Every structure is written in C-alpha cells, then in structure tokens.
Amino acid sequence: MATTEQVKLEHYLGRLDKALSPIAISERAEIITEIKSHILEATSNEQSLDEIMTSMGEPEQVANRYLMEKGLKIQKPPRHPIIKWLVIGFLGTFGLASLTIIFLVWKFSPIIKVDEEKGRVVILGGLIDIDESQGKVKFGSSTMINQRSESHFEGSRSLTPSEKKFVLNFQNGNITLNSEKTEKLTWKCDTEGGVNTPASEVNSNTSGQLLLNLEEFKKIDCVFSVPKTLALNISGQNGKIKFNEIESQTTAQLINGDISFLPNPNTKYKFDLKLNRGIMDEFINSEDEGALLISLKLENGRILKK
Amino acid sequence: MPSSLENWKTQIKKGYLELCILLLIQSQKRVYGFDIIEKLKALSLPIKEGTLYPLLNRMSADKILSSEWETENLKGHPRKFYSLTLLGEEVILKMQNEFESMNQIFKKLKQGEKQSGNNRAS
Numbered sequence: 001m002a003t004t005e006q007v008k009l010e011h012y013l014g015r016l017d018k019a020l021s022p023i024a025i026s027e028r029a030e031i032i033t034e035i036k037s038h039i040l041e042a043t044s045n046e047q048s049l050d051e052i053m054t055s056m057g058e059p060e061q062v063a064n065r066y067l068m069e070k071g072l073k074i075q076k077p078p079r080h081p082i083i084k085w086l087v088i089g090f091l092g093t094f095g096l097a098s099l100t101i102i103f104l105v106w107k108f109s110p111i112i113k114v115d116e117e118k119g120r121v122v123i124l125g126g127l128i129d130i131d132e133s134q135g136k137v138k139f140g141s142s143t144m145i146n147q148r149s150e151s152h153f154e155g156s157r158s159l160t161p162s163e164k165k166f167v168l169n170f171q172n173g174n175i176t177l178n179s180e181k182t183e184k185l186t187w188k189c190d191t192e193g194g195v196n197t198p199a200s201e202v203n204s205n206t207s208g209q210l211l212l213n214l215e216e217f218k219k220i221d222c223v224f225s226v227p228k229t230l231a232l233n234i235s236g237q238n239g240k241i242k243f244n245e246i247e248s249q250t251t252a253q254l255i256n257g258d259i260s261f262l263p264n265p266n267t268k269y270k271f272d273l274k275l276n277r278g279i280m281d282e283f284i285n286s287e288d289e290g291a292l293l294i295s296l297k298l299e300n301g302r303i304l305k306k
Numbered sequence: 307m308p309s310s311l312e313n314w315k316t317q318i319k320k321g322y323l324e325l326c327i328l329l330l331i332q333s334q335k336r337v338y339g340f341d342i343i344e345k346l347k348a349l350s351l352p353i354k355e356g357t358l359y360p361l362l363n364r365m366s367a368d369k370i371l372s373s374e375w376e377t378e379n380l381k382g383h384p385r386k387f388y389s390l391t392l393l394g395e396e397v398i399l400k401m402q403n404e405f406e407s408m409n410q411i412f413k414k415l416k417q418g419e420k421q422s423g424n425n426r427a428s
Contacts, residue, residue, distance in 0.1 A: 030386075031359070031363065033375075033384065033386075034339065034359060034386050035355075035359065036383075037338075037339075037340075037383050037384055037385055037386065038339055038340050038355060038359070040382075040383040041340040041383065041385070042340065052355075055354065055355060056354075056355045056356050057354070057356045061356060062355075062356040062359075062360070065356050065357065065359075065360035066359075066360040066363060068360070069360045069361065069363060069364035070363075070364065070367070
C-alpha cells in the first residue's frame with residue numbers, strides 16, 4: 001500500500017475511532033482492528049482503497065450502525081470541514097468588525113458636542129477640540145495655541161460695476177456678514193497671532209473678484225457689510241460663519257464649527273446644503289427661478305437657521 | 307409507494323440476513339467477515355460491510371457468536387474468525403423454526419388466495 005493510501009486509511013480509522021467514542025476503548029480498538037483487517041483484505045484482493053471506502057460508507061455512518069446495534073445514542077453526522085471553516089471565518093470577521101465599530105464609537109463619541117457659552121466645540125470624542133475662549137485648537141495630539149499678538153483693522157470700499165464677487169479665506173475664527181443697502185463693502189476685524197504684518201487689504205483681481213486672505217492669522221473676528229450685488233465665497237477651517245439676511249448669491253465652506261444663515265424675509269433662496277456629521281436646521285427652498293443660490297458645505301458641526 | 311416498499315424491504319431483510327449469516331457461519335464452522343461478504347455475494351445476497359460488522363459485533367455481545375483473532379498463516383494482517391456458540395446453536399434452531407412457521411403461513415395464505423381465485427373463476 002502506498003504511503004498516501006496509508007495516510008488515507010489512518011485518517012479513515014481515526015474518524016471511525018472518534019465517532020465510536022461512546023463505546024469502551026478496548027472494544028473500540030477491536031472494532032477498528034477488524035475494519036482495518038477487512039480493508040487490507042479487500043485491497044489485497046485488488047480492490048482500490050477508494051472503492052472499499054465508498055462501499056463501507058462514511059466512518060460516522062459505520063460507527064452509528066455499531067451504536068444502533070448496541071442501543072446507544074447515535075452521533076450527529078459531522079459537518080463538511082469547509083462549512084466549519086466558513087462559519088469560523090464568518091464569525092471571526094463579524095466579531096472583529098463589531099469590536100472595531102464598538103471601539104470607534106466608544107473612542108469618538110459623542111460625535112459633536114457644542115458648548116455655546118464657553119465657545120467650545122468638541123468633535124469625534126475629543127479628536128478635534130476647539131476652545132474659542134482660550135484660542136486653542138487641538139487636533140489629535142497636536143495643539144495650536146494662539147499667541148496673543150492682537151491687532152485690529154477696518155476699512156471700506158465702494159464697488160465698481162465690474163466687481164461682482166467677494167472671496168474670503170480664513171483659518172480659525174468668527175465671521176459675520178450683514179446685508180448692506182449701499183454699494184459699499186465694509187469690514188472690521190480683530191485678529192490674533194498674525195505671523196508678520198497684518199495684511200488688511202481687500203484686493204481686486206482682473207476677473208472682478210475682491211480677495212481677502214486672512215489665513216495667516218491664528219484667529220480672527222470679523223464683521224462685514226455686503227452689498228447685494230456682491231456674490232460671496234467664504235472658506236474657513238474652524239469657527240463660525242454667520243450670514244445675516246444676506247441678499248447675495250453665497251458659497252461657504254467650513255471644516256469644523258457652525259454656519260448660521262438667517263434668511264431675509266423678503267428674499268427667495270434656493271439652498272444647496274452639505275453636512276457630513278452634525279446637526280442641520282430645516283431651510284425652505286423657493287421654486288422661483290430668480291431665487292438666490294446658497295451653497296453651504298460643512299464637514300463637522302451645525303448648519304443653523306438663525 | 308416505492309419509499310414504503312424500501313422501508314419494508316429493509317425491515318424484512320434485517321432479520322432474514324441475520325438468520326442467513328448464522329446459517330453460513332454454522333455451515334463454515336469458522337469464518338471471518340470478509341469471507342462472509344464474499345460468500346453471501348456469491349449467493350446473490352449482497353451485504354454492506356457497514357451492516358455486517360456491527361451485526362457480528364452485536365451477536366458476539368449477545369453470546370450467540372464467539373470470535374478469535376488469527377494472526378498466523380496469513381498474508382500479513384490478522385483476521386477475526388467467528389463461530390457459533392452453544393447458545394448460538396440453540397438460537398439458530400429457534401430462528402429456523404420461527405422462519406419455517408412464518409413461511410408455512412405465507413404459503414398457506416398464498417395457496418388460499420389461489421384457491422379462492424380458482425373458486426371465483428369457476
């Protein structure tokens with residue numbers, strides 16, 4: 001008998017032995033010796049091992065015959081090994097996935113917590129922690145503390161007919177935009193932590209855009225008055241952007257914080273709001289064709305109607 | 307109903323096979339499992355290994371059969387030889403009587419059916 005066949009035979013007898021476990025060991029040994037003897041006898045009569053095994057049936061079936069003849073309780077047929085491994089694999093994957101989710105929820109919950117009075121926004125269980133009163137932004141393990149190099153600037157600009165859009169970029173802070181009846185754009189800013197000289201100019205570029213880049217400041221607190229002919233494009237990292245009865249087409253992007261939009265009662269708006277995580281108030285869309293498009297995009301925080 | 311027929315066949319064969327195996331052992335005096343299978347096969351009464359060995363095991367436990375291992379005079383592997391015990395001889399006699407009487411009843415019934423069939427025909 002070839003080695004592979006011997007292995008196969010031993011495997012068969014092993015399964016038989018296991019399935020016969022309710023029977024006393026000495027008797028079990030005798031049964032196995034007899035079955036082995038039969039198989040060897042059959043192979044020496046030029047039957048192939050596979051043929052004999054097929055004719056004998058599965059070891060568990062044979063064992064059950066013995067158990068039945070002895071009036072013992074029969075064993076359940078074994079599941080195909082692949083099913084066992086599939087079940088183990090599935091349960092393992094499911095278990096790991098569940099543990100990961102439980103861990104993430106535990107680690108990053110609550111998703112967002114806003115403390116209005118203290119000016120504090122905690123996102124993803126403290127992964128991002130914005131503390132306005134201390135001018136501190138914590139992201140993971142790195143903390144940015146605002147140096148208190150404060151400055152103030154203000155100004156205004158009469159719009160020329162070609163100036164149609166106002167683009168504002170900032171990092172951290174509060175921006176308030178009010179509606180202005182005249183053709184004048186005005187601004188008042190308090191800044192902290194400017195790197196060099198505080199750039200305070202609103203520049204005009206060739207395509208009729210007014211640009212104000214306040215990204216060099218660690219924190220800003222600005223109020224703008226915006227004529228209704230001027231479209232807005234405001235982009236910031238962390239903080240609050242507040243639109244007060246604005247009558248211009250508006251686009252705003254913020255990573256963390258609040259965007260507040262108080263609609264002008266006499267103006268028709270059409271909203272395009274995108275919020276990844278957080279709370280969003282309900283805004284009423286106008287079907288009017290001339291409605292102003294308000295596009296607000298926020299990753300984490302709140303989009304409020306106030 | 308083929309499934310109930312199969313079931314009936316299995317049931318009737320069980321006791322019948324047991325009797326046939328005992329008769330074979332009686333006639334051979336000493337015989338081992340593989341040989342029983344071969345001899346029954348030659349008599350067109352095939353039996354599965356998985357049926358025979360548990361049956362032999364149970365009859366040994368019931369002391370109807372005695373067994374002994376023989377390791378000499380062979381092609382290298384031991385054989386377990388079975389023979390009837392005294393109790394076995396008694397049991398086989400009773401089994402035969404029982405079977406004979408059952409067969410008689412069967413024959414009578416068959417005969418009666420034939421007669422009543424004939425009566426009806428005439």
